[in-house]
Amino acid sequence: MRFSFTPEQDAFRQEVREFLARELPAEGLRHYEDGWITGFSPGFSRKVGARGWIGLTWPTRYGGKARGPMDRLILTEELLRAGAPVAAHWLGDRQVGPALLAYGSEEQKAFFLPRTARGEITFCIAMSEPAAGSDLAALRTVAIEDGHEWVIRGQKVWTSFAHQAQYCYVVARTDPAAPKHKGISEFVVDMRTPGITVRPLIDMLGEHHFNEVFFDDVRVPASALIGQKNRGWYQIASQLDFERGGIERVFSNYPLFHDAVEHARRRGLTRDARLRDRLARLMVDLEAGRLLVYRVAWLLSQGKVPTWETALSKRFGTELEQEIAEVALSIFGLPGLLMPGAPGAPLDGRPARAALYAPAYTLQGGTGNILRNILATRGLGLPAD
Numbered sequence: 160m161r162f163s164f165t166p167e168q169d170a171f172r173q174e175v176r177e178f179l180a181r182e183l184p185a186e187g188l189r190h191y192e193d194g195w196i197t198g199f200s201p202g203f204s205r206k207v208g209a210r211g212w213i214g215l216t217w218p219t220r221y222g223g224k225a226r227g228p229m230d231r232l233i234l235t236e237e238l239l240r241a242g243a244p245v246a247a248h249w250l251g252d253r254q255v256g257p258a259l260l261a262y263g264s265e266e267q268k269a270f271f272l273p274r275t276a277r278g279e280i281t282f283c284i285a286m287s288e289p290a291a292g293s294d295l296a297a298l299r300t301v302a303i304e305d306g307h308e309w310v311i312r313g314q315k316v317w318t319s320f321a322h323q324a325q326y327c328y329v330v331a332r333t334d335p336a337a338p339k340h341k342g343i344s345e346f347v348v349d350m351r352t353p354g355i356t357v358r359p360l361i362d363m364l365g366e367h368h369f370n371e372v373f374f375d376d377v378r379v380p381a382s383a384l385i386g387q388k389n390r391g392w393y394q395i396a397s398q399l400d401f402e403r404g405g406i407e408r409v410f411s412n413y414p415l416f417h418d419a420v421e422h423a424r425r426r427g428l429t430r431d432a433r434l435r436d437r438l439a440r441l442m443v444d445l446e447a448g449r450l451l452v453y454r455v456a457w458l459l460s461q462g463k464v465p466t467w468e469t470a471l472s473k474r475f476g477t478e479l480e481q482e483i484a485e486v487a488l489s490i491f492g493l494p495g496l497l498m499p500g501a502p503g504a505p506l507d508g509r510p511a512r513a514a515l516y517a518p519a520y521t522l523q524g525g526t527g528n529i530l531r532n533i534l535a536t537r538g539l540g541l542p543a544d
């Protein structure tokens with residue numbers, strides 16, 4: 160199959176590249192791996208927002224630009240390819256904004272969407288709990304209705320950006336008597352509300368980006384409910400597709416791949432056929448992963464709902480990201496891993512960091528095993544058990 164971009168799409172890509180070539184050196188953050196997770200720069204996000212590039216696909220009355228999913232994919236691809244620090248707005252743009260657009264009240268849309276689009280709001284997402292990760296519907300945090308308020312009680316874990324976010328998207332059980340998928344609701348909560356405690360979790364890199372979050376009888380107004388009470392599970396399903404189906408599941412460490420190839424070339428390592436072969440295969444896989452993500456955007460632009468397609472692109476892409484980290488580690492410091500007998504060199508921080516971060520790729524946003532389950536059941540129609 161051959162496809163090409165429209166002249167407008169090519170021009171938009173060029174516009175984004177020029178913006179990044181100008182802004183990133185000024186920010187001093189070029190070539191930042193995992194820029195959508197650890198590249199937290201509210202100032203840069205405001206600049207992206209000022210261009211109208213957050214909430215690009217949202218209606219103009221909510222601060223968006225009413226552009227198509229393909230344009231958004233071109234934009235996000237270029238941001239990640241360049242290693243831009245986009246974490247401060249990524250979850251709002253990718254996930255919470257679309258969830259509010261689909262299910263939020265008019266009041267929620269009018270308040271949150273324009274602010275998110277301007278790059279003023281950082282969201283965190285409090286789904287996972289100590290005993291509810293892959294089996295999210297097992298969550299125990301409750302939200303109890305009390306007059307015109309909800310009282311939230313429970314504990315979340317692995318909550319990225321909870322220490323930096325102004326608002327949190329919280330999933331809680333609102334009908335403990337109902338079957339587990341049927342009594343769940345979604346809320347948007349101001350992180351300044353009394354009763355919320357955020358405790359840092361330090362990852363094995365020694366970095367702090369996720370947290371434990373405790374809700375001790377946190378009172379939020381009735382208006383914090385997103386969509387319908389007890390219908391949260393069905394609302395979440397479409398949101399997870401937004402979470403999983405983007406280019407960030409393929410390109411998180413693209414800058415590292417690019418620099419590893421350059422480094423190998425300069426050091427003469429690419430004279431080794433084994434390394435050339437490995438790099439060529441990674442290149443092919445990067446292109447294949449990119450096309451899987453383009454298919455998701457194409458389905459969205461046709462008004463279709465991707466289901467197993469997002470699981471496929473995330474599974475393929477995140478395992479590839481892990482392989483890139485491994486190959487980069489070899490190229491920068493331990494060529495002997497790939498080419499037995501080749502001399503080693505001291506490791507600098509960047510490839511070591513990438514290798515240590517890599518296990519997260521196939522965990523965050525749903526593990527590889529869970530994605531295989533989705534592919535088996537929804538993609539191939541195999542029985543669930």
Ligand SMILES: Cc1cc2nc3c(=O)[nH]c(=O)nc-3n(C[C@H](O)[C@H](O)[C@H](O)COP(=O)(O)OP(=O)(O)OC[C@H]3O[C@@H](n4cnc5c(N)ncnc54)[C@H](O)[C@@H]3O)c2cc1C
Binds near residue numbers: 287288291522528
């Ligand atoms: C860097 C990072 C950032 C994160 N950020 C957030 C965040 O912002 N908000 C949030 O809510 N969560 C976040 N998470 C949590 C993430 O969504 C969970 O780690 C993930 O869903 C897995 O849940 P778990 O860790 O409880 O593992 P478990 O669900 O306990 O799984 C343990 C192992 O068992 C396997 N397994 C479990 N069930 C099945 C099954 N049915 N079939 C086959 N295998 C199975 C899993 O694949 C895994 O290998 C983050 C995680 C990471 C690593």
